[in-house]
Amino acid sequence: xxxxxxxxxxxxxxxxxxxxxxxxxxxxxxxxxxxxxxxxxxxxxxxxxxxxxxxxxxxxxxxxxxxxxxxxxxxxxxxxxxxxxxxxxxxxxxxxxxxxxxxxxxxxxxxxxxxxxxxxxxxxxxxxxxxxxxxxxxxxxxxxxxxxxxxxxxxxxxxxxxxxxxxxxxxxxxxxxxxxxxxxxxxxxxxxxxxxxxxxxxxxxxxxxxxxxxxxxxxxxxxxxxxxxxxxxxxxxxxxxxxxxxxxxxxxxxxxxxxxxxxxxxxxxxxxxxxxxxxxxxxxxxxxxxxxxxxxxxxxxxxxxxxxxxxxxxxxxxxx
Numbered sequence: 417x418x419x420x421x422x423x424x425x426x427x428x429x430x431x432x433x434x435x436x437x438x439x440x441x442x443x444x445x446x447x448x449x450x451x452x453x454x455x456x457x458x459x460x461x462x463x464x465x466x467x468x469x470x471x472x473x474x475x476x477x478x479x480x481x482x483x484x485x486x487x488x489x490x491x492x493x494x495x496x497x498x499x500x501x502x503x504x505x506x507x508x509x510x511x512x513x514x515x516x517x518x519x520x521x522x523x524x525x526x527x528x529x530x531x532x533x534x535x536x537x538x539x540x541x542x543x544x545x546x547x548x549x550x551x552x553x554x555x556x557x558x559x560x561x562x563x564x565x566x567x568x569x570x571x572x573x574x575x576x577x578x579x580x581x582x583x584x585x586x587x588x589x590x591x592x593x594x595x596x597x598x599x600x601x602x603x604x605x606x607x608x609x610x611x612x613x614x615x616x617x618x619x620x621x622x623x624x625x626x627x628x629x630x631x632x633x634x635x636x637x638x639x640x641x642x643x644x645x646x647x648x649x650x651x652x653x654x655x656x657x658x659x660x661x662x663x664x665x666x667x668x669x670x671x672x673x674x675x676x677x678x679x680x681x682x683x684x685x686x687x688x689x690x691x692x693x694x695x696x697x698x699x700x701x702x703x704x705x706x707x708x709x710x711x712x713x714x715x716x717x718x719x720x721x722x723x724x725x726x727x728x729x730x731x732x733x734x735x736x
Contacts, residue, residue: 424454425528426507430497431460431515435467436622442476442483444521452525459484460515461501464491494577495596502586511580518546519578520616527580527613536585536608539571539600540578540615547617559635566643567601571612574600578615582608594634598642605646652715656708664701670694 427445431438442458449456462470462485470487477483486500498512509531513519523540530538547553556575564570574597581599585608589599600610648655671694677683685691 423457423507425449425456425509425511425524426459426505427456427511427513427524428459428461428498428501428505429513429515430463430494430501431465431469432463432491432497433465433467433469434515434622435465435469435472437515437517438469438472438476440621441515441517441521442480445524446480446482448521448524452528454528455507457482457484457505457507459486459501459504461486461488461497463488463494463497493594495591495594498596499591502591505583508583509580510583510586512577514577516620517622518618518620519576520618523578523613523615524580526615527578530611530613531580531582534609535611536582537600537603537610538580539573539610539612540576541571541573541612542576542617543572543614545617546619563598563601563639566639567598567604567646569601569604569610571600571610573612574598576615593638593641595638595642597635598638601642601646650715652711653705653708656704656711660701660704660706660708662701663697663704667694667697667699667701671698 427449429441434441438460445458458480460473460483462473470485473483473485477485484504486504488497488500501512502510509528511524511527513521519540527538527540545553545556556573560572560574563574577596579599581603585603585606586599588606589602591599595602604610644652644655670690674683674685674688674691674694678685
């Protein structure tokens with residue numbers, strides 16, 4: 417059972433080579449959080465920086481007990497860094513944000529207000545995004561459309577790191593690959609309420625962006641994974657079995673037609689590539705059904721071995 421913390425808010429900030437931005441971000445966060453009078457902690461996750469980011473963080477931590485520094489042994493990527501911060505967080509509300517100063521700490525009170533109004537998750541929408549159009553904004557718009565359509569969770573901005581979560585929501589989500597951008601879609605399978613709000617987005621002042629067009633392929637592959645997990649994680653036989661049944665049925669029909677042609681019309685089969693296609697489709701169908709059965713056993717082993725339920729409870733109301 418998760419231990420209840422006295423901390424109200426944990427702010428998780430993954431970073432890589434942000435030495436010039438860290439002091440400014442720390443000052444803005446401290447000013448904002450002290451103004452709204454909440455108990456808080458700042459968790460900076462250094463994802464293998466090669467500049468003086470870690471040294472600056474260590475110095476800040478020595479002068480401010482609100483700071484926790486998590487230093488990763490090498491660059492594992494933003495998803496892994498965020499996951500490390502979430503694991504360490506003790507607050508009832510967990511906020512994630514970038515360290516490049518483009519996310520505005522002044523938006524944090526608005527996120528907390530939405531949580532207080534009943535939302536389980538609040539995600540930012542960079543309505544007036546301060547990034548180049550062709551290299552950043554256009555690919556992001558296309559990706560947001562595709563992700564919204566594929567997952568059924570319609571948001572304007574999946575890529576905005578500035579988000580707020582209830583602790584019990586984010587602690588149950590395991591992140592791999594580049595899946596941090598899919599957190600709202602993954603959480604939707606748990607039945608959580610998600611609110612999207614417009615947030616301020618500022619131009620980058622120091623350093624260079626860690627994102628590029630090369631990440632597009634990885635995002636697409638992770639989207640396929642998320643789509644499968646959302647729809648078929650507890651019933652993989654439905655997707656593999658359906659493909660296998662269609663493939664096997666088409667192959668069987670082709671084989672039946674050619675058998676009738678051979679028996680009743682004397683049409684030879686030795687020079688017909690369609691015969692090979694029919695046999696191939698039948699074998700592929702059998703293989704897909706077999707894969708589905710194996711996936712079913714793996715899914716059941718995964719849930720039962722770790723006592724992971726196939727449901728999520730919001731609350732229990734009882735008299736005893």
